[in-house]
Amino acid sequence: MTWQPLLTENELTALRLLARGLHHTEIAKVLKVRPETAGRLLHGAQNGLRARTLPHTVARGYETGIIQPGPLAYPNGHGTPPTPDDRQADP
Secondary structure, X not given: OOOOOOOOHHHHHHHHHHHOOOOHHHHHHHHOOOHHHHHHHHHHXXXXXXXXXXXXXXXXXXXXXXXXXXXXXXXXXXXXXXXHHHOOOOO
């Protein structure tokens, strides 16, 4: 049996957003909470995962399997880099 951390749904959501590269103020906007609350959620995830830093928290999330790598997001909204056809023509 492997160890599974106990995180709240909000802590897990905040951690997943952090793993996608969002800053705690951006996480707060997505979750519709104050930045201090987002910070507390991330701190709770850090404690729950027994991590030393926030980057370590993300790594531990991947190690335990509670977060999964997702597809890369490019500006064109696809999982592939933009092509010349994706560019908007100048008027």
